[in-house]
Amino acid sequence: MYDLLFQITLFLYIGATVGFVMHVVTLKKGVRKVAFAILGTAFSLHTILLLLRWLAAGHTPLVNLHESLSFFSWSVAAFFMLFQWKERVRALGAFVIPLATFGMLGAAFYSRKVAPLPPALQSWWLPVHATICLVAYGVFTLAFAIAIMYVIQERQIKKKRLGAFFKRLPSLQTLDRMGQLCLKIGFPLLTLGIITGSLWADSAWGSYWSWDPKETWSLITWLLYAALLHQRLAVGWRGRRAAYMTIIAFGVLLFTFLGVNFVLPGLHSYSTWYE
Amino acid sequence: MNRPQIILIGVNHKTAPVEIRERLTLEGDLVQSLALLKSLPEMDEVLFLSTCNRVEILAAAQNGSQALAALMKLWTEKSGLAVSELEKGLYVRKDNEAVAHLFRVASSLDSMVVGEPQILGQLKDAYRSASDTGSTGTVLNRLLHKAFSVAKRVRTETAIASHAVSISYAAVELARKIFGELNGKTAMLVGAGEMAELAAQHLKTHGIKRLIVANRTLERAVQLSKELGGEPIGLDEMDDALIEADIVISSTGAPGTVISGKRIKKIMRPRRHRLLFLIDIAVPRDIEPEVNKIDNVYLYDIDDLKGVVELNKSQREKEAKKAERIVEEEVIKFEQWLESLEIVPVIQKLQKKAENLRQRELDRSMKALKELTPKQKKAIETLTRSIVQKILHDPIITMKNGAKNGCDNKALLESACRLFKLDTVKDEKIAPSKEKRNT
Known part of the structure; x- marks a missing residue:
């Protein structure tokens, strides 16, 4: 049952991706509406999927990579829809939804087995910490997609080669504003995620901070976003530099989220437990 | 016919x-x-x-x-x-x-x-x-x-x-891709020229909040501001204005540089790195080309704008293909209307003939039905009329549809004329009332 539902959801995400990309190519209103309808269906199913998983596992389903990636995709889709509702940014779907789909594809690769929760993770900190972190990742993913759009549009205007994207992407200022908004939402969440993680570490292992690779890289990620936010708010940094910085910070964030688990062993390398 | x-x-x-x-x-x-x-x-x-x-x-x-x-x-x-x-x-x-x-x-x-x-x-x-x-x-x-x-x-x-093809339109289009909506933005006009004024007016219609007019002579600046609804300043006040402006259109007749790269670099910090769009439509150019290399500053000179215009032209040609299809469609619709023109006189003749027959037969019968109450007479009147209408309904619909479906309705019309013994309507002009019916 779970497997089938997961496949359908994944399939719908792929369909939504195709829809949003087609909308950018054709610029047809109807195509966008269809893409949104598919995404809405995918998101609803995905929500049901997460709830089912929760009931089946008996604990917050954010323990292994399959679950984390799935929830990550869910939060990307959720924020995308929230943003569209607040202010419609043209072509955003074509850049964001593929990322959510990638997350789902990644989730499809990992074991979906529900295993008993190891003692170290048995705490009510689990839902708090993991949810906050993954939601923060979702917002930063949106910021990343917006930054990519900014870089493309900026290059065209700067080089004076106004190609097919010129017409299709929003204005620089709109993209910059949306990027900043993502940062303002994402940064407090990330901060909260690290704080809750630290509190959890204290209750589980008796130490707030043990320089575990995941912790170290989280700190690096946090510092990067902190620097970006500071430059934006205090110095008035914006535009191209802010966009590049957003892209770099997201690269580091991805490494913190996924790379650390594979490359560097430590307390957080939960994925290995279930392989 | x-x-x-x-x-x-x-x-x-x-x-x-x-x-x-x-x-x-x-x-x-x-x-x-x-x-x-x-x-x-x-x-x-x-x-x-x-x-x-x-x-x-x-x-x-x-x-x-x-x-x-x-x-x-x-x-x-x-x-x-x-x-x-x-x-x-x-x-x-x-x-x-x-x-x-x-x-x-x-x-x-x-x-x-x-x-x-x-x-x-x-x-x-x-x-x-x-x-x-x-x-x-x-x-x-x-x-x-x-x-x-x-x-x-x-x-x-x-x-x-x-995809308009004028330079000033291209400038506005670019400004909108940089700033999004232009409401609340400030534009500055440096020097005067027909094209610059046109662009300024264009920006105003797109919701520019403020227009600053800078000129070598303050007198000219004042005069231009009155025409365009702006604020006049002298060239020596331009640094402050550059900090406030989002869009600058320069078109002075000066032989050398009016706005240097250094000057723009200096103002970017006090601007808090806000995006700046510079349009240089002067020949020789007023703004140093290096300015375009500064972050968040976009400089377009007259040739760059012409490039945008050229691009629009080629996009137009693509759209023209779509338009040709619309034309083809509409030609077919008009053709159908033209064909229906031949039918209308025939239908009218047919209806007229039927109505005349009905009237004549009714009058004749009424003489024998004098005792009827007015209400009954009315009922018979209605009866005859509806019989005529019912009988004619199908032939008329067939003729009308024939025109719509584009089949050979010429033969159909001729048959109708022969069957009902209608006079040919060849030399008759089409009554103007049909125009209304069909539009």
């Missing part, structure tokens, strides 16, 4: 040089030219279109080839051109081709600058003159109204008109 033929003959900028075109304008005055054309007995309806790029005559006639010959004769006589000279650049379009040509002209697909809306206004003027002088009738009225609505369809359903 002949349906009117539509003919269009003319020359345009592609087929004939201006020396030929200017000799084809008939009389100096449009109304006189129309009167002259109308005086030809072969014409039923006529329209004369004369613009700087084209001279065309559109006519509806019962006999197309006779009308064409008459038009050619008139044109060669009036212009003094030899027939061969005239024919070299002349295009002759008949019926559907003529309709298609008119639709394309109205939609600005045949213009020198495709998509430029001017021609539609000219065509409307030509139509107004023609209809004021009574030169147009059922067919051309319908045709011209259709042409206007096709033009509207093309404008709204394709992006043909949105």
